[in-house]
Amino acid sequence: MTTVANGVNVQALLEAREVLKGAPEAARFVWRATSTWRGGVHSTTTVKEFYGLGQERSHKSEAVFDADHPEVFAAEDQGITPIEYLLVGLASCLTAGVASVAQNRGIQLRSVEATLEGTHDIRGILGADPDVRNGFDDITVTFHIDADASQQDIEALVAQSQKRSAVFDALTNPTNVTVQVA
Amino acid sequence: MVGAGHAGLAASHFLRERAIDHLVIERGEVANSWRRERWDSFRLLTPNWQTRLPGHAYEGPDPDGYMTAKEVTRFIEGFAALSRAPVRTGTEVTSVRAAGDGYRVTTSHGEIRCRAVVIAGGACNRPVVPPFSEAVPPSVRQLTAFDYREPGQLPDGGVLVVGASATGVQLAAELRRSGRPVVLSVGEHVRLPRTYRGRDVLWWMDASGVWDQRHDEVEDLARARRLPSPQLAGTPERATLDLNALTAMGVELVGRWAAVRDGWALFSGGLRNVFSLADLKMERLLDTFDAWARTHGVDPGPAERLPPTRVPERARLRLDLRGGEIRTIVWATGFRPDHDWLHVPVLDDKGRLRHDGGIVDHPGLYALGLPFLRRRRSTFINGIEADAREVIAHLAGHLAARAR
Numbered sequence: 086m087t088t089v090a091n092g093v094n095v096q097a098l099l100e101a102r103e104v105l106k107g108a109p110e111a112a113r114f115v116w117r118a119t120s121t122w123r124g125g126v127h128s129t130t131t132v133k134e135f136y137g138l139g140q141e142r143s144h145k146s147e148a149v150f151d152a153d154h155p156e157v158f159a160a161e162d163q164g165i166t167p168i169e170y171l172l173v174g175l176a177s178c179l180t181a182g183v184a185s186v187a188q189n190r191g192i193q194l195r196s197v198e199a200t201l202e203g204t205h206d207i208r209g210i211l212g213a214d215p216d217v218r219n220g221f222d223d224i225t226v227t228f229h230i231d232a233d234a235s236q237q238d239i240e241a242l243v244a245q246s247q248k249r250s251a252v253f254d255a256l257t258n259p260t261n262v263t264v265q266v267a
Numbered sequence: 268m269v270g271a272g273h274a275g276l277a278a279s280h281f282l283r284e285r286a287i288d289h290l291v292i293e294r295g296e297v298a299n300s301w302r303r304e305r306w307d308s309f310r311l312l313t314p315n316w317q318t319r320l321p322g323h324a325y326e327g328p329d330p331d332g333y334m335t336a337k338e339v340t341r342f343i344e345g346f347a348a349l350s351r352a353p354v355r356t357g358t359e360v361t362s363v364r365a366a367g368d369g370y371r372v373t374t375s376h377g378e379i380r381c382r383a384v385v386i387a388g389g390a391c392n393r394p395v396v397p398p399f400s401e402a403v404p405p406s407v408r409q410l411t412a413f414d415y416r417e418p419g420q421l422p423d424g425g426v427l428v429v430g431a432s433a434t435g436v437q438l439a440a441e442l443r444r445s446g447r448p449v450v451l452s453v454g455e456h457v458r459l460p461r462t463y464r465g466r467d468v469l470w471w472m473d474a475s476g477v478w479d480q481r482h483d484e485v486e487d488l489a490r491a492r493r494l495p496s497p498q499l500a501g502t503p504e505r506a507t508l509d510l511n512a513l514t515a516m517g518v519e520l521v522g523r524w525a526a527v528r529d530g531w532a533l534f535s536g537g538l539r540n541v542f543s544l545a546d547l548k549m550e551r552l553l554d555t556f557d558a559w560a561r562t563h564g565v566d567p568g569p570a571e572r573l574p575p576t577r578v579p580e581r582a583r584l585r586l587d588l589r590g591g592e593i594r595t596i597v598w599a600t601g602f603r604p605d606h607d608w609l610h611v612p613v614l615d616d617k618g619r620l621r622h623d624g625g626i627v628d629h630p631g632l633y634a635l636g637l638p639f640l641r642r643r644r645s646t647f648i649n650g651i652e653a654d655a656r657e658v659i660a661h662l663a664g665h666l667a668a669r670a671r
């Protein structure tokens with residue numbers, strides 16, 4: 086296991102798991118984002134501060150994300166579509182999971198690529214058909230993984246990464262969302 | 268001893284062997300849970316030849332069959348008679364407190380002082396139902412596996428069975444056979460074929476040593492103790508009752524039930540992954556059996572593999588509970604022990620007993636009959652002999668040390 090180098094500090098994660106088992110308060114994190122309208126359907130969202138392990142914290146630097154709509158929607162395409170950010174979140178979460186689980190199971194990864202497709206009937210958001218939902222109707226993630234492991238072990242990696250994925254859970258299970266005007 | 272199920276009686280057997288004075292307190296009758304807490308068509312999922320207790324085994328004509336609840340009751344009664352267990356029936360334990368160097372046990376018929384207590388009240392006293400069941404519209408009838416007896420007891424119309432472990436798959440199949448539309452909500456589960464390479468799959472668990480894996484050996488004991496029961500049924504046909512079998516019968520599969528919102532049941536969209544997890548785990552287990560067979564020169568029949576769990580074309584993500592499609596919900600979402608009467612500080616923050624292989628975190632207090640107590644087989648009737656022998660040996664050591 087020590088010879089495997091996927092760059093994930095699994096030891097630290099396992100220790101955190103043990104410590105946090107008895108410290109539910111410290112385990113409470115709050116993730117934050119702030120957005121500003123730029124005109125049209127273009128907005129920028131910044132992410133920097135968050136709360137966790139009992140105190141306010143901050144990323145090393147602020148990250149800025151532009152969202153807009155493509156030209157086929159008669160917009161200026163100054164950033165990706167909001168719903169595409171869900172694919173970004175899902176891809177990065179599952180990939181992080183694959184790397185962590187591989188490290189923990191002593192599997193050396195050489196490359197991990199994922200291709201994501203979310204099918205979306207936009208008649209929902211256009212209000213053109215009340216029977217069509219607004220969001221994705223299906224998401225498919227296809228992994229191509231090159232690793233020192235059998236096909237079965239690789240499939241198990243991918244299955245376990247879904248089982249422990251925050252974004253997979255957030256997308257597959259309902260979440261209470263409160264939107265308010267301050 | 269609290270409880271005259273097979274666990275309490277097995278403990279009594281080993282105490283008698285050591286000539287240690289004891290009593291078995293039972294609120295109902297011997298084998299109470301088999302008399303009152305099983306549905307009418309219930310059969311064990313473990314074969315008859317595995318239904319064995321210390322010095323007592325099945326001797327009938329059908330070692331590969333599966334006992335009904337009545338037959339299990341008779342079997343356990345037979346064991347109680349054989350081992351001449353001092354059972355006090357119709358007596359409920361209402362409180363156990365530490366007192367001096369022993370315990371004060373309050374029962375519905377007075378108080379008892381003793382030096383040691385063995386908790387054998389059963390692992391499955393209370394059905395577990397998720398809190399959102401309270402948000403289910405009142406027009407839908409709700410039953411647990413304890414309330415369910417037979418299909419005729421339910422109103423006509425659709426049934427939503429929640430939970431796809433042993434109880435859930437069995438009840439879903441029975442309700443579907445009664446002609447009702449059945450939707451089964453599936454979370455993480457354990458898939459097993461009924462027979463593998465010509466033998467009962469539990470023969471393999473037994474012979475290969477998988478069942479003998481010890482509590483101090485497994486990597487994640489907490490997880491092993493939470494493992495749901497396998498998708499198995501004991502039927503004369505010895506048929507596999509996995510999700511593919513249920514799909515073939517016309518049972519509709521949906522994901523894990525996550526919430527109720529505005530009268531709608533919302534299911535997880537992660538169904539595919541719970542299928543993959545279960546398929547992969549089953550493959551690994553069958554690989555273990557094959558490897559064991561090779562190294563032990565056993566060849567009961569050619570290696571087999573089951574097709575992957577079939578993913579429904581379009582699993583529904585929500586279902587209108589007010590629409591009349593579903594008339595009854597059957598919760599098969601597991602069971603938990605009842606420790607309300609235990610007034611010794613040995614429960615963790617989730618109300619689970621803190622113990623190391625049945626030796627509870629308080630001198631003179633012991634437990635038997637809990638999942639993976641000392642071994643993987645602890646959950647089953649055939650797992651009690653080794654567990655009870657070892658736990659009672661510890662108890663005897665404790666009493667001897669006290670006496671000195």
Ligand SMILES: Cc1cc2nc3c(=O)[nH]c(=O)nc-3n(C[C@H](O)[C@H](O)[C@H](O)COP(=O)(O)OP(=O)(O)OC[C@H]3O[C@@H](n4cnc5c(N)ncnc54)[C@H](O)[C@@H]3O)c2cc1C
Nearest residue numbers: 270272273274294299300311312313360388389636647648
């Ligand atoms: C649906 C289901 C199916 C199962 N199928 C199988 C199977 O196929 N094969 C198998 O080997 N095992 C099976 N089991 C598991 C296991 O064998 C049973 O859970 C078994 O009943 C456990 O035995 P026990 O002696 O620990 O508990 P129980 O049989 O539950 O006995 C506990 C006794 O304690 C009494 N009691 C509880 N609280 C008190 C109190 N406060 N005061 C006095 N008395 C009390 C109860 O009345 C009961 O008689 C199944 C369990 C369930 C729930």
